[in-house]
Amino acid sequence: MKFGSVEISRLILGCNPFFGEGHYTANLAVSMREYYTPDRVCAVMHQSNRFGINAYNLAGSPALYQRFQAEGGQMHLIVQGGREPIAEQMKVLQAVKPLAIYNMGETVDVAFQNDTMDEIREWCKRTRDYGVMVGVGTHKPEVVALVEEQGWDVDFYAGCVYNRTRTDDEWKALLHGDMLEMSREIYLKSDPARMYKVMRQTRKPCFAFKVLAAGRIAPTGVEQAFRTAYESIKPTDGVFVGIYPRARDEVREDATIVHKILT
Numbered sequence: 001m002k003f004g005s006v007e008i009s010r011l012i013l014g015c016n017p018f019f020g021e022g023h024y025t026a027n028l029a030v031s032m033r034e035y036y037t038p039d040r041v042c043a044v045m046h047q048s049n050r051f052g053i054n055a056y057n058l059a060g061s062p063a064l065y066q067r068f069q070a071e072g073g074q075m076h077l078i079v080q081g082g083r084e085p086i087a088e089q090m091k092v093l094q095a096v097k098p099l100a101i102y103n104m105g106e107t108v109d110v111a112f113q114n115d116t117m118d119e120i121r122e123w124c125k126r127t128r129d130y131g132v133m134v135g136v137g138t139h140k141p142e143v144v145a146l147v148e149e150q151g152w153d154v155d156f157y158a159g160c161v162y163n164r165t166r167t168d169d170e171w172k173a174l175l176h177g178d179m180l181e182m183s184r185e186i187y188l189k190s191d192p193a194r195m196y197k198v199m200r201q202t203r204k205p206c207f208a209f210k211v212l213a214a215g216r217i218a219p220t221g222v223e224q225a226f227r228t229a230y231e232s233i234k235p236t237d238g239v240f241v242g243i244y245p246r247a248r249d250e251v252r253e254d255a256t257i258v259h260k261i262l263t
Contacts, residue, residue, distance in 0.1 A: 001236050003205055004099060004133050004155070008055040008076050010230070011258045012207065013048045014242035015059050015080075022244075023164070023185055023214035035246050042068045044243050044251060049073055051255035057158075057207075057240045059104075062096045069096070078158075078207070080137065082107040082120075086127045101127055102135030102158050109165040112143050124154055139165045144198040144206075156205040158240070161192040161229070162213060187213040196232035208233055209240035219248070223257045230261050 001010050016023070018041050020033035045056070045068045056075040058065060065077070077096060081089055082103035089101075103120050111120045120136065127134045136147055137158040144157050164184055166174075171183050180186055192211070199206040211229040212222060229239055239258075243250045 001205065001238055003055075003076075003238075006076055006099065008238065009053050010238040010262065011053055011255060012055040012057055012078065012238050012240045013045065013053050013075070014057050014209065014240040017242040017244040018044075018064070019060065021242075023210070024216075028215075031246070032244060035244070038064055038067065042071060042073070044245065045075070046071070046073055047251045048243070048255075049075070051251055052259075053251075053255065055099075055238075057209075058096075058098070062093060065096060078102070078135075080104040081127065082123065082137075086123060086130070090130050098132055100133035100135060100156065101130075102137045102156065103127075105137040105139045105158065105160055105165070108136055108138045108143060109140055112138070112140060112146070113165075113167060117146065121150075121152055124152060128153060139163050141194045141198040144195075144202065148198075148202050154204070156207065157199070157202065158207045158209060159195045159199060160210045161195045161208050162187040162210050163191050163194075164210075185214070187216055192228070192232070196229075199233050199237060206233060206237045207240050208237065211239055212241065214242075215244075222253070223261075226254070226257050227261050230258070 001008060017032050018036050020029040022028035022032050041064050054075055056077055058077045059080040077098040079093060079098045079101045081101045103123055108120055111117050124134050133155040135156040135158055136154055138144060139160040140163055144159060147154065168183060171180055208229055212225050217225045241254055245251060
């Protein structure tokens with residue numbers, strides 16, 4: 001896909017598993033952190049390069065990416081921001097020259113719920129001053145619709161296809177007063193279609209993430225989940241996917257499936 005002045009693979013390496021962000025159980029998070037030594041993180045990055053993945057959704061410190069670079073690797077960086085002032089984040093990021101930065105969904109969704117989206121818009125304006133592409137992340141289709149309606153100066157969107165930031169009140173309304181365990185990690189099968197719809201409606205590039213429901217899709221359903229994603233978004237859109245190859249060679253499997261779908 002064309003993204004700004006470059007071409008990137010439509011499958012983009014995600015970062016959550018590298019830091020134990022499994023979005024499932026505490027045991028999985030511990031398992032991921034134990035598995036992902038710096039050597040294994042860099043090995044997955046290099047294998048991703050070999051399979052044609054040339055973009056990385058970076059969060060947090062760029063230290064491991066810098067090691068990967070020193071070992072001869074190279075990817076375009078699409079960075080998650082918003083947890084700290086952009087000036088502070090750019091002090092750390094300037095050395096790795098990010099292609100794009102977006103305000104991550106966790107912070108944007110809270111602003112949407114609190115009616116403080118003006119703060120996110122101001123963050124986007126300040127980020128523009130650093131000469132990078134600017135985006136908005138979210139788990140809520142309504143956020144993309146709002147930003148589009150108001151005509152913000154942004155270049156792209158990153159959208160979780162499952163709305164995992166519903167409030168307790170929203171869940172109670174859906175469930176007629178009942179409540180769920182782990183309400184922030186519930187993945188409704190009807191959610192992806194809603195996010196894919198707003199992605200198709202904007203002309204801006206979009207990145208869909210958690211298309212495999214953070215590991216909840218069974219191995220037999222992975223190919224169909226990828227197929228649904230790519231058939232539901234625009235040809236100018238991509239997919240972020242986290243990799244945890246403890247049980248299976250997920251880099252090879254995912255890249256092979258996506259190549260089959262797109263060719």
